[in-house]
Amino acid sequence: MINTLKDIWTVFSIEVRRVFSDRMVLLIFFLAPILYPFIFCFLYHNENVENMSIAVVDEARSADSKRFIHKLDATPELTVAYRCSNLGEARRLMNDHEVRSIFYFPEDFSQRLAEMRTARIVVFSDMSSFYFYKAALTGGNAVLIDEMHTIELQRYEQAGLTNEEAQIQMQPVVMENTTLFNPTGGYGSFFLPCLMILVMHQTLFLGICILTGDARENRKSLHIIPSHLRRGSIHRVTLGRSLCYLLIYVPLCILDLWFIPRWFNLPQLGNLYTILIFCLPFILATIFFGMTVGNLVVRQKISPMLCFVFFSLVLFFVTGMVWPQESMPRFWYLFSYLFPSTPGVQGYVKIASMGARLSEVRHEYMVLWIQAAVYFSASTLILSARILLRRRRNILVHNLRQKQQSLAQWQKKR
Amino acid sequence: MTMKMQGIYRVLVRELRRIWLNPRYFVLMTLGVAFTFVFFATITKDGQPQRLSVAVVDMDGSYLSRRICHEINATPGVKVVAVYNNHTEARRAMQRGKIFAFYEIPKGTYNDLLQFRSPHFVLYVNSAYMLAGTLSYKQLATMGMLATGAVQREVYRKKGYSDEQAMGLIQPVEYDTRNIGNPWINYGNYLMTTLIPAVIAFIVLMHTAYVIARERQERTMKSWLRRAGGNTLYALIGKMIPYTAWYTLLCLLANLIMFGPMGFPLEGSWMLMVVNSILLVFAAQCAGCFIASAIPDPPLTMGISAIYSAMSFSLSGFSFPVESMPTFFYSFAWLYPIRHYYQNFCDIAIFGNGFAHCWPRFCALMAFGALLMVGALFLRWQMSRQARLSVQPSKTEAL
DSSP states (O other): OHHHHHHHHHHHHHHHHHHHHOHHHHIIIIIHHHHHHHHHHHHTOSOSOOSEEEEEEESSOSHHHHHHHHHHHHSSSEEEEEEESSHHHHHHHHHTTSOSEEEEEOTTHHHHHHTTSOEEEEEEEEOSSHHHHHHHHHHHHHHHHHHHHHHHHHHHHHTTOOHHHHHHHHOSSEEEEEEESSTTOOHHHHHHHHHHHHHHHHHHHHHHHHHHHHHHHTTOTTTTOOTTOOGGGTHHHHHHHHHHHHHHHHHHHHIIIIIHHHHTTOOOOSOHHHHHHHHHHHHHHHHHHHHHHHHHHOOSSSHHHHHHTTHHHHHHHHTTSSSOGGGSOHHHHHHHTTSTHHHHHHHHHHHHTTOOOGGGGHHHHHHHHHHHHHHHHHHHHHHHHHHHHHHHHHHHHHHHHHHHHHHHHHHHHO | OHHHHHHHHHHHHHHHHHHHHOOHHHHHHHHHHHHHHHHHHHHTTTSSOOSEEEEEEESSOSHHHHHHHHHHHHSTTEEEEEEESSHHHHHHHHHTTSOSEEEEEOTTHHHHHHTTOOOEEEEEEETTSHHHHHHHHHHHHHHHHHHHHHHHHHHHHHTTOOHHHHHHHHOSEEEEEEEETOTTOOHHHHHHHHHHHHHHHHHHHHHHHHHHHHHHHTTOHHHHHHHTTTOHHHHHHHHHHHHHHHHHHHHHHHHHHHHTTTOOOOOSOHHHHHHHHHHHHHHHHHHHHHHHHHOOOHHHHHHHHHHHHTTHHHHTOSSSOGGGSOHHHHHHGGGOHHHHHHHHHIIIIITOOOHHHHHHHHHHHHHTHHHHHHHHHHHHHHHHHHHHHHHHHHHHHHO
């Protein structure tokens, strides 16, 4: 037992020295997880598109259409930037990206209203970003609903109904909408919690791969293995190294997942205790995952940056935050559970944005512990296999040399 | 002129040989592009997420509430996975991520309706899941509107109105939406047309930085530059050519598949898209060359390249518009080739605009070529300094 602890301590202290003497690892372990959350929080500070320029083409030129246009202008989402005389002019403005949406009131707009037929407004929206479309839709729908009430109420009053009777006639069933969690529907509140976990996952993973690659490149393939260790006790190396990363990432975790969301007014319904308890298996699983991949495939110090960074995009999509997991093809659903980022992001979003307690994220929590256990054994096994292979090769080389020497001696004798 | 061409040619041959001798990363990166393409193509193949889980809290337990359940189930895009008895259960299911939205039908709804009192239905939506929340809200709200509309129409019919009149009474105004560039609101179209080129640009940049950093690591800088006749610019150009050609080919192939068999709309001309793709790869490579030449430490080169280009996806502005970001980032986005590519793509594919709209962005992409020159200067300065340093000790020794 004491030997185990001693070995872990030795490996740990060597690893700490390696981390702090490598500029690239410092960049990835410290600069990226501190810099990125700040940059992205500034980037998405305006949660929604506000005052998007639109053009209106009012061929009806009536009191109804004027009122409608005024109401559009009054929404927080839209600003009537141009009033065009015809549709061609408005389309040209849209092609020049001066406006992102066009509201076109045809000539018969008021006539149809007066005849009690459904009047139509044609809305053209720029689909280059769905946020333009969303702004046009949100602003437009708010005005539409309001305007419908106004018109109906007018009609019932003309028909001689009292206000209350009219209300019932208009709406036999009242629909209320309530947005639970992320009430403004903002992009920042949605994206930033996912980003925090992804940044932690990717930097930790990359840093470990780089350290492994560095060791292998410099012919220290079995780096930091105390010489007396045998195959069965390689887990001491895995534990010692992971202890080093764990101690670095727990403070970063508190900064990224607790303080930064507070400073930038991101959703933060969970408490620090829950977040820490949840993050422990997440960090461990990521560490062991990184060590498994590192021991398995990484041969160079600089290649992990080339091969793994663009993968963050796939990792983000596979978490199910954008495309729900139930709607994914089965294969990608199973694929997503290879990575600790999937349960990590889902669990953290549930805790931070939706106020879930540990009992509500039990599934993710269990998955993370299982991943940690599996990847711990995998990385240890791979390392032992490598040691075994190398020892065998060394013996072979040794034998070969001996044979060559004896051959040479024999030839000399002759 | 022939001397210059020879220099470039010799470096090109050397680079091709290096790729041939160690094709691992070349193959891996190509597979990476292919994987990303297949990933996004298969995951968004339905256009929009289907079968979103929603629930109903039925506190009324009447004939009407059960009918509403059935009607929600019949709404495309959503499915009722559970019927709960109280609000708390539904909220907890939402916190567990089991459902994205639920309707709450209060006690006494059916009685209220029979007695001409408007009952209140409440629709709860979880916006923490952007797409799923918005879509399930849209489907359920439409369903709600249609359901109340159906009740109203029944009343008007019995009063002797025609169907058109009834509709005019129920819905005096309606929108006729024309979505330019993506009429079906297809997410595959929206995501892939920008993300795939963005991934290619990202990989090109990293790969270019990697091959130069690798020369430094293997201490083969001198032999590389000697092949180019000592001219660092030709050395860089010769080294870039195989990657430019290959990644441009991949980018064009991806565009060909997207606008061809996958049927994403391309309003404008093909030629402009080809020019756009070529310039994107070129500009990304120049940025990579610049970083790798300016920073003499190979690992640091890769670190800085990754930190720089990891933000390209956000600053391209296709997910959240750059115009709505703080002003500083609005100008910062100009430093990313993919930003210009995306703007050109909007002009060409969505609005069908011609060269008159695209040329400033084409110029901006070509201006990245200046980075290549600066990179060459850096390289030259480093080499001459190294030469001086390596000459000086021998002089002192001789003395």
